[in-house]
Amino acid sequence: MASNFKITPEHIALMKDVLIEHVPHAKALGMTVVNAAPDEAWLSVPYDAKLVGNPETGVIHGGVITSLLDNACGIAVQLALPERMSIATLDLRIDYMKPATPHLELVAHTHCYKVTTNIAFVRGTAYHTDETDPIATCVGTFMLAANRTMPMPMTPEAAAEALAMLAEKKGGVE
């Protein structure tokens, strides 16, 4: 997606369908795409008792934040790429600033701030409602053209092609 690409609510609906509903772990966490822009993504995960990491406090496990940030970073990278390309996470560093508050939704905002020939650089923040009061921050790098890919679902045609590739794989279980 070039940087001058205009993202509409229809694009976001297509992304939700292909990138969440058909990605088993994103779906299992109840993830959703809240918003998107060129180079940027906002995703959320609702509070759920099954995601608790400390049964005494009811605080969500850090791993849920890792999954949310990883997923949101990947989508921000896809939105920053000039053409369809597969990506693979090279590394991801997460810093935890404070525990998540029980019963509140988690939101991640990620920004892919640099794309080179082989590598995309991305950073992000996880928070409840105020991005300046972060629960966690992350920085990651992604390798480009790492493996077989499906198109970013930014047009109905691309979404249909992506869904066909997903159907062929039967949800990832061979």
Add this chain to the structure above:
Amino acid sequence: MSKEKEAPDIDVMMQAIPYARFLGITIDQRGNEVTTVLHFSPQLIGNPVLPALHGGVIGAFLETTAIAQLIFEAGEGALPKPIGITIDYLRSGRPVDTYGRAEITKQGRRVATVRAEAWQDDRARPIAVAHGHFLLKAVDEFADK
């Protein structure tokens, strides 16, 4: 059958954590070695085209592996809180069971540094490694500083 316990039963503690049950993580504790096991289930997939495990699942598994090792060595008590963790993804996680081991690089009074690795069929070919810092006291105390 009563057995004198020298170390906490980490699997019992792990099964008390809802998220560990959600992911399907169990602990294989043999003598002084702790191996974490991430049992494959379709809901762990993050890339259905390859298919491959979700990167966040691998990160969460490594974090849990590090915490299990800390509990094993530092004893029962408050759960160690992650301060920061860096995950290097080395190979895509195939849709099979994954194993994890961790070692404490340095244990201080308040903070421990831990290295963890995850592998599938061949331990010499890890799919991911991580190193992280964990707070051994209440996180509130840390956050206030």
